[in-house]
Amino acid sequence: MVYDILLPSLPFIIGYLGTYLLYRGGYIKKSMHINIWNLILGLIFLISGGGGFILLILLELGTLLPINIHLLYWHVELGLTLVLITIFHFHTYWKTSKKMFTINNGG
Amino acid sequence: MMRDRLIKALATIPIVTAFSMSGSCAAGCPYGLVNDPYPGHCPRYIDINGDGLCDLSQATTATTDTSTSSSDDDTVATDSIDDSTNGRGHDVDVVDDPQNASSISDTGDIDGNLSDDGGGYYLLPISLLLISGYLFTHYLFSKGILSPKKHRRLWNLFVTAGYLGTGVTGVILTFMVNMGVKTALNPSITFWHAEFAILMVIGTLIHIHLYWKPFKNIFKVLFGFKTFKGEFKRNNNME
Incomplete structure (x- = not known):
């Protein structure tokens, strides 16, 4: 079993660059660009993270279901995409992300 | 009286289910895979016997082999399991390099004990x-x-x-x-x-x-x- 790494990531890289360039070019609002990717992040998290969480519960309970293997496959594939979109999320909120790691910023 | 019996009978269902569940999953694949070939679907892949199939997914094979040992027809038993695996519609790859698979089995002993458990994630x-x-x-x-x-x-x-x-x-x-x-x-x-x-x-x-x-x-x-x-x-x- 070989998991695809580049194939599921490619549409998201192109998509992010696309909406980013549209926002920079003034074709769409910044809030639109941010919210599109927040929604995608939420959906991918729901499937990948939620799927992983269900898988973990099933493992803890020792329950075998026919769906387990499909859940594992999509958990891995969308998990890789989640990593990528998390990087985009950090890019979007770079200023606040940087503040998070500083010790004294008056907070 | 009849109602009590019915309640008692129904009450035993979860207990029986729990016992049969833990028994069937104790040493098997936590994802329910059967004859998962090298390199396996998950990092728990272990191949001590070097047949290019994950040992955890072969829990069924072991029991089938022992039950059919009297008939001296192990090949038939294993083949029938292979067919059932393909019938499930999973992506079952053919072992390309059995030598590679057997070399992996050498390291299997190291983490075999750890990778066998399906839980313990707190x-x-x-x-x-x-x-x-x-x-x-x-x-x-x-x-x-x-x-x-x-x-x-x-x-x-x-x-x-x-x-x-x-x-x-x-x-x-x-x-x-x-x-x-x-x-x-x-x-x-x-x-x-x-x-x-x-x-x-x-x-x-x-x-x-x-x-x-x-x-x-x-x-x-x-x-x-x-x-x-x-x-x-x-x-x-x-x-």
Whole structure:
């Protein structure tokens, strides 16, 4: 079993660059660009993270279901995409992300 | 009388189910795979007998072999299982390099004991610890002891650690599965992947709670949804 790494990531890289360039070019609002990717992040998290969480519960309970293997496959594939979109999320909120790691910023 | 018997009979169902479940899963594949070929679907792949199939997925084979040993027809028994696997519709690959598979089996003993268990990820204790931790900091924040900024920053750090840990270990595990790399570290990486994932999932739910307004904004901006309060005010001409 070989998991695809580049194939599921490619549409998201192109998509992010696309909406980013549209926002920079003034074709769409910044809030639109941010919210599109927040929604995608939420959906991918729901499937990948939620799927992983269900898988973990099933493992803890020792329950075998026919769906387990499909859940594992999509958990891995969308998990890789989640990593990528998390990087985009950090890019979007770079200023606040940087503040998070500083010790004294008056907070 | 009849009713009591019925209740007793029904009450035994979960107990019988639980016993049969634990019995069937004790040494089997935690994902329910049968004859999973090299390099396997998950990092738990182990091949001590060197047949190019994950030993955990062969739990059924072992029992079938012993039951059919009297008929001296092990090949037929294994073939029938192979057919049933293909019939399930999974992506079952053919072992390209049996030598490679057998070489992997040499390292199988090292992590065999660790990779065999299907649980032990402390899902409930960690979840409860995080939720109680959040409730505690939320209490401190509501009482003015902790500033909103510090409160948010603290949980943002936690969720970042969760995403970073899960992401890094997940990518490592995917590469290991893809390349068929089997080390003694695999079970540890899987364990920490699961632990960080618990932090990530609970942390994300907390993150959504902390940023509830921007979260609602997603639907407002993209789909034009109004908040329930706003809709109520508008419908009742309160604005």
